[in-house]
Amino acid sequence: MTSHPGGQPDPRLEVVRRLQALTTETLHFTDRAAASRGLHRSDLQALQALVGARESGLESLTPGELAQVLTLSPSATTTLIDRLERAGHVERRHDQRDRRRVGLAMTAHAGVEARAMFGPMASAMATALGEFDDDQVATILRFLAMATEVVAQSDPG
Numbered sequence: 115m116t117s118h119p120g121g122q123p124d125p126r127l128e129v130v131r132r133l134q135a136l137t138t139e140t141l142h143f144t145d146r147a148a149a150s151r152g153l154h155r156s157d158l159q160a161l162q163a164l165v166g167a168r169e170s171g172l173e174s175l176t177p178g179e180l181a182q183v184l185t186l187s188p189s190a191t192t193t194l195i196d197r198l199e200r201a202g203h204v205e206r207r208h209d210q211r212d213r214r215r216v217g218l219a220m221t222a223h224a225g226v227e228a229r230a231m232f233g234p235m236a237s238a239m240a241t242a243l244g245e246f247d248d249d250q251v252a253t254i255l256r257f258l259a260m261a262t263e264v265v266a267q268s269d270p271g
Contacts, residue, residue, distance in 0.1 A: 133261065147231040157198055159184055161228065164204070164220040174207060174217030203227065 141155070148158050163183045167175045175183070181191040195218060198204040203224035209215035243251060 143235065151201075151227060151231070153197070153201065154194075156184060156186070156194055157201075157203070160194055160198060161203060161220055161224055164218060165228075168220070174219045176215065176217055180218060198224075 144155050144158055148155055160180060163180060164175060167179075177191055177195060178188070180186075180195070181188055184191065184194075186194065195204060195206070199206065203221055205219050205221055207217050207219055209217060243254075246254065
């Protein structure tokens, strides 16, 4: 990824730079959105994990599963869950088959808050995507899936 013919910079490097800038701005936005509601970034990551679990067909995640997803210690996870429960975003529910097993479920209130926080930005992004035809959107989707996989598989060491 150095330069193109004629000494022009490789546009692929610019794509990587823009992805880095998008990631940085997304983290800043998430921090502001969380802080405006008395939450932390990790709280929003926990709620996103619960949404992801539900979309994957799981009713809930256990505290241990959530700790794994967020790479948090058990004590930090308990603190996070307590904070989300006090805010009305999460409920602890006992499994009907095994009462010792506790699952975490996002409340309807959390969904309302998430839509309030992220809905306007999602709408603006959907409007921006209106500039692209279906084939271009398919290419963008393919690239984003590949980029996500690269990040997930990368070793920071």
